[in-house]
Amino acid sequence: MPADTIVSNIDAEIERLQEAKRTLSPTRSTPSKNGKMSAVQRTALLNRRLQTTVDLPRLFSAPDGPGGAVSDGVAVTAYGQGQLSGVMFTVPAFSEITVDLDIKMMVVTPADVVELSALIRSLLDASHQAIYDEIQHTDISGGASFFGFFSFGASASYSDTKRRMDSWGLSETNQQTIVNAMMKLANTLNDFSYHGTIFNRDHDFSVSGNLFGIVMDCTITQQQSSTQVRILAPLPSVKGTDGTSLPTVDPLYPGKV
Amino acid sequence: MKLLAACLAMVISSLSSLAISSGFAEHAHSHLAPGSEEGPVANYQDLSPSDRSSVTRDDHIPIEVKVDYTPSASEDVTFYTQVSVDGRNYQKNVFESTAIPAGQLTASEDIKFFVYVPSHKHMYVSVHGWAVGKRTHRVWDFLNIRHTYVVVASSHDSWWVRGILRFLGFCS
Numbered sequence: 001m002p003a004d005t006i007v008s009n010i011d012a013e014i015e016r017l018q019e020a021k022r023t024l025s026p027t028r029s030t031p032s033k034n035g036k037m038s039a040v041q042r043t044a045l046l047n048r049r050l051q052t053t054v055d056l057p058r059l060f061s062a063p064d065g066p067g068g069a070v071s072d073g074v075a076v077t078a079y080g081q082g083q084l085s086g087v088m089f090t091v092p093a094f095s096e097i098t099v100d101l102d103i104k105m106m107v108v109t110p111a112d113v114v115e116l117s118a119l120i121r122s123l124l125d126a127s128h129q130a131i132y133d134e135i136q137h138t139d140i141s142g143g144a145s146f147f148g149f150f151s152f153g154a155s156a157s158y159s160d161t162k163r164r165m166d167s168w169g170l171s172e173t174n175q176q177t178i179v180n181a182m183m184k185l186a187n188t189l190n191d192f193s194y195h196g197t198i199f200n201r202d203h204d205f206s207v208s209g210n211l212f213g214i215v216m217d218c219t220i221t222q223q224q225s226s227t228q229v230r231i232l233a234p235l236p237s238v239k240g241t242d243g244t245s246l247p248t249v250d251p252l253y254p255g256k257v
Numbered sequence: 258m259k260l261l262a263a264c265l266a267m268v269i270s271s272l273s274s275l276a277i278s279s280g281f282a283e284h285a286h287s288h289l290a291p292g293s294e295e296g297p298v299a300n301y302q303d304l305s306p307s308d309r310s311s312v313t314r315d316d317h318i319p320i321e322v323k324v325d326y327t328p329s330a331s332e333d334v335t336f337y338t339q340v341s342v343d344g345r346n347y348q349k350n351v352f353e354s355t356a357i358p359a360g361q362l363t364a365s366e367d368i369k370f371f372v373y374v375p376s377h378k379h380m381y382v383s384v385h386g387w388a389v390g391k392r393t394h395r396v397w398d399f400l401n402i403r404h405t406y407v408v409v410a411s412s413h414d415s416w417w418v419r420g421i422l423r424f425l426g427f428c429s
Binding site: 086087088089090091092093094095096097098099100101102103104201206208 | 317347348349350351352353354355357360361362363364365366367368369370371372
């Protein structure tokens with residue numbers, strides 16, 4: 001439901017309440033001589049109160065949020081560079097290591113992100129497709145345009161993501177298709193795997209680092225149910241404790257991006 | 258006289274490296290056995306070059322080993338792999354893993370240590386793999402093997418240089 005419709009509904013409710021108050025006030029201001037209402041007055045007051053319905057959920061509904069104005073949608077709750085806890089490498093001097101890692105995690109894996117990204121691209125028109133393709137070359141996207149699709153590096157509410165999808169020229173049906181696709185990927189234990197070579201042959205010192213990647217946390221709301229999902233970007237990097245990248249021979253995930 | 262002294266030095270050097278390697282092996286085997294109480298496991302395979310291979314004197318060769326890690330389910334573990342050439346330890350390769358339920362993490366590393374081939378008749382390379390639990394400080398020993406390589410003269414050297422090097426004991 002659009003936000004201005006909600007605002008007008010709230011205004012209507014407030015007006016209705018004020019009208020009810022005005023109607024009830026004369027009854028209260030004219031009590032009987034001994035300070036008590038007569039039986040007729042009491043019945044009339046009760047009847048008026050029964051007729052004045054107050055729809056609390058509608059009055060107190062937040063214009064943005066689960067169960068609110070945007071009933072189906074996506075909110076970006078966190079966005080940034082995350083460290084993959086679990087493994088750490090130290091590559092000694094004059095050596096190189098080729099790593100194969102496979103972890104089962106509750107995340108939307110880069111392979112799924114690539115598919116989701118392709119789906120979104122197919123729903124865009126030609127002019128927006130060109131802009132969409134450009135996003136994946138930015139650092140903040142982590143190698144997938146999908147990460148810049150909703151918020152581009154910041155948290156975003158349901159309304160923000162909705163407006164953002166509108167700005168991409170997506171129809172309501174297409175937006176719903178994207179939300180449905182994201183919902184399908186949520187809550188599944190996925191395999192996160194990568195392959196890469198860290199090259200330290202030319203150095204006489206060891207290098208150590210963890211795996212980092214762009215991570216986006218989303219809350220997907222669909223028909224009164226809300227699901228949290230964590231999405232991992234396709235291009236992770238191996239970084240040391242001082243933030244410097246380790247010398248990888250090829251990007252990790254060869255052939256999957 | 259100088260020739261005799263050089264030969265003697267070569268023999269002493271070879272014997273000392275052999276002694277150091279043997280001592281290292283005895284020390285490593287005194288640790289605990291792997292695989293007990295859901296402990297970590299590291300499977301080492303494909304160590305190359307194979308034993309008794311020929312290597313060229315004064316060259317840098319890759320000592321390659323493939324390791325499959327299975328982390329512990331109960332504690333964080335640090336896996337170490339170290340190569341030593343003629344008793345000289347090279348820097349360790351370290352792989353740290355947090356405690357993770359069995360089957361949720363599969364990791365393998367293909368490690369290449371680039372080492373210098375010294376001027377001896379033989380080159381003794383030891384590869385040692387072990388793990389240490391961060392909480393219990395337990396040590397799991399996975400591998401401690403030693404390969405012997407035959408050091409040969411470079412094909413770029415002329416025949417008479419190769420002859421002299423062989424005569425002096427700098428290669429086989």
